[in-house]
Amino acid sequence: MKYVIGVDLGTSAVKILLVNQAGEVVQEVSKDYPLIHEKTGYSEQDPKQWVDQTVAGLSDLLKDFKGNPEEIEGISFSGQMHGLVLLDDQGEVLRNAILWNDTRTTAQCRHIYDVVGEEKLLAITKNPALEGFTLPKLLWVKEHEPEIFEKAKTFVLPKDYLRYKLTGELHMEYSDAAGTLLLDISEKVWSKEICELLGIDEKLCPPLVDSHEKVGNITSEIAEATGLSTSTNVFAGGADNACGAIGSGILEDGKTLCSIGTSGVVLSYESSNEKDFEGKVHYFNHGAPNAYYTMGVTLAAGYSLSWFKNVFAKDESFEELISEVGTVPPGSNGLLFTPYVAGERTPHADAAIRASFIGMDSSHERKDFVRAVMEGITFSLNESLAIFRESGKQIDTIVSTGGGTKNADWLQMQADIFNARILKLSSEQGPGMGAAMIAAFGCGWFDSMKECADAFLQVEKEFVPNASHVTTYKELFSLYKEVYGQTKTLNEKLIAYRK
Structure with a gap:
């Protein structure tokens, strides 16, 4: 039997699903982690907690797994959107992640409208400037923590950081990038215009990939810590709502x-x-x-x-x-x-x-x-x-x-x-199942996501108006x-x- 793993990195816990080729959830593990509220309106997390708890969850899952770890062919991710993770030139975290539900950036949202203009912002990103998005958080750090911003080599979102620590490869995929206010949604490229207008070096933006794209394999260190095989393929994954839609x-x-x-x-x-x-x-x-x-x-x-x-x-x-x-x-x-x-x-x-x-x-x-x-x-x-x-x-x-x-x-x-x-x-199973389906599609089990959904998902009940x-x-x-x-x-x- 072949398997895939779906990892859903939520706001309060990471949920890990082991799914077989019939779409059945064979095992399920959940590990929680704390929120950090230093001030009213602030919401942060330590990215190291995401990694530690995911590794612990994968280790628990593999301890109870009766098959050969090499039968687990793929792993992919769903994650909380918008959270800002700043990394230095060594790939180390510079500060706690600022989460989607952090509301400190009202002034930065106004600044985006003042400089870019609401009409232009909507034309490029198709979304308004709201406190939850990533760009206002980036501007907040630039204004209030300039010494940290100067050290930043790149930024990623929560599940992208987790994936980076499991593979050593750094990317961001489109469904999460769309929630940054820096992506040209239609062209699927980082917006040079928005970066230039707001004084952000475009080099801060990581390489972009598709959700189903293979971005690496599990590193030997993670394999040793969890029991996974280094042959396990890692696929980029998607934002929690995108994965919820797939699932x-x-x-x-x-x-x-x-x-x-x-x-x-x-x-x-x-x-x-x-x-x-x-x-x-x-x-x-x-x-x-x-x-x-x-x-x-x-x-x-x-x-x-x-x-x-x-x-x-x-x-x-x-x-x-x-x-x-x-x-x-x-x-x-x-x-x-x-x-x-x-x-x-x-x-x-x-x-x-x-x-x-x-x-x-x-x-x-x-x-x-x-x-x-x-x-x-x-x-x-x-x-x-x-x-x-x-x-x-x-x-x-x-x-x-x-x-x-x-x-x-x-x-x-x-x-x-x-x-x-x-x-x-x-x-x-929502986003976790969606992440597993991305891995299944990436592994070539199905010719399309829809074919995967038809095989994995069954309707229990129907209600008509x-x-x-x-x-x-x-x-x-x-x-x-x-x-x-x-x-x-x-x-x-x-x-x-x-x-």
Whole structure:
């Protein structure tokens, strides 16, 4: 039997999957590592922790592996996007990595718009300047830590650094490079123009490769530390969302992913780079060859439900909390919720906006509030789908993953609000499976990513829209979209009273 390994380098842990040629997860290992919050808005990690914990995880996996290590033909990676890792001329880390969820770079985002211009930035990178992206972090270090910036020979993203330490070869692949604000998305090259305008030496940008490209083999040192064979081929991998798309079979036009975790993501396949979303949604290179994806983000998707549970049902399980939502009609008996408990990203990039319950009266019970929260999360995700559809995209099939798949009522709610067929996969491994599929494709097991997805992924259940519910939700969605504008000024005035 032949095997591949998918490594998913997340924000809180690295997850490692051993997958056989039938697409079955034979072994699974997870190792966590800490976040570093030195100040409000700062979020960092020590890259050495990523390497140490991945090596420890691979070692645990190989200890329990009954086959020959040489049967593990390939390994690839998924990773948290945008994080800045600065390396010196010896390939050593110069400072802690600044992560995707670090928000210290508001001034640098304004500087990018002032110097490059919003229109030009969107034309080149197809994305707005947001604090989470890599370029603002690079400019922050240049301004606030000039002695470190002067020593920098190159920068990479988290999973690229991990791969470098496993192979000795330094690259960045397109799906992650697209999240730096330095990549010309259409031309698939670093933007000389942006680098020159912002005073960044283009030589800082590492060589670019495709996600499925072989970039080396496991080094002898790593082989000795883990039990892997030096014959194991290493493939570049992809950004977590790109790998999540691959691991969910989002590999052809019309296919879309809805992933509800702490945040929520709606991601849709694009076969070309020709559409212009005017920065309303993200537009990135896919991990699949010569493809792209558009993506909208709800900052507090599952987090909104977690918040509600922690405040109003702390001693209950999620299953108990949502057990009665099926008894509440669509519209939650006139109760509407906007899931802005931590601000919002798409379509409102607004850190100041906050959540609202609209329409409360004394007849409402807790189950009405719970359903309203779930509907509000789904309405927010539907705003991204509406942007896709307004651009001419046909969206008929949505693969749902994450916390939103744990409850059949929520899956039906998604079908009704999205007005699309919802698929629940039998095995949900997301980005880690996507990384393993990149390795399988890179090893030549399949002629295409889609062929790999057809072999590896199976649908467990399907939910189709209820026509009467679709009509109700279309009316409610129109009301939902009014709440942001009606509450924006109020929330800005309330900032002074927040702790």
